[in-house]
Amino acid sequence: MREARPARVFRVTGSVVLFVLCALVAAALLIDAAVRSGGAQALLLAPWMLLVLWAVYVVGIASDVRADRSGVHVQNLLHRTWIPWSRVKRIAMRWQLELTLDDGVVVRCFGSPARSRPRRIGPERTREDGNETAEDGIARMQRLRLDAEIQPDAVVVRTWDWASIIALAVLVVWAAVAVFATR
Structure with missing residues (x-):
């Protein structure tokens, strides 16, 4: 009997890096808003940045093949x-x-x-010298x-x-509350 191996995950290259960068920018903007105008104003701005993060997550990280x-x-x-x-x-x-x-x-x-893409082979190498994991x-x-x-x-x-649909619903409700609170 064969050993059970974990599922192989195929994901869009660079998606985790993009998500981390977006999260860092969103955190920096929210911290700046909290310092400049207070926590209440930061809470009113947060759902918009979190909606962008949610979209990056759904497109880049959640969309995959296992x-x-x-x-x-x-x-x-x-x-x-x-x-x-x-x-x-x-x-x-x-x-x-x-x-x-x-x-x-x-x-x-x-x-x-x-x-x-096909790998380039150096002048001293043959195809058999290539990496099998490539x-x-x-x-x-x-x-x-x-x-x-x-x-x-x-x-x-x-x-x-x-889970992502419920998170979207919570963010949309939060954004609607933020809009009504500012009007």
Whole structure:
């Protein structure tokens, strides 16, 4: 029996860095607002900056592709799809990763891996000297699919990211309260 490995996460490159930079700028602006005009004014400004941070989080960090031996989990913005490998007929790369299911439905992965550029080979090296871990995400997903546990009766599950939706609702209500408090 094989050991269970954690899911392989494919995320948009640089998304965590962008989120951290946005969070630092938002924190600096909120601290500045609190120092200059007080905590109450900072609380009125906070939902707008947090809405921007929420958008960066949903687009860059929450949108990803996670794959393991049982299947692939795709999150596109607020929509989640879990697909067992037995339902995947084709893995392709166009503008983003596309999974074609056995019923003809194509699932496009917004936050997905991209093909890496071919590596340049130095004058003293051959292709065999290259790093084996430099393979692209598509090849890793193909290997996971080949090692998959076959589940012929598995179904595709589509859900919503309720935690992010609730966070958005709280921020929208907070922003509405801030607007009504200032008028």
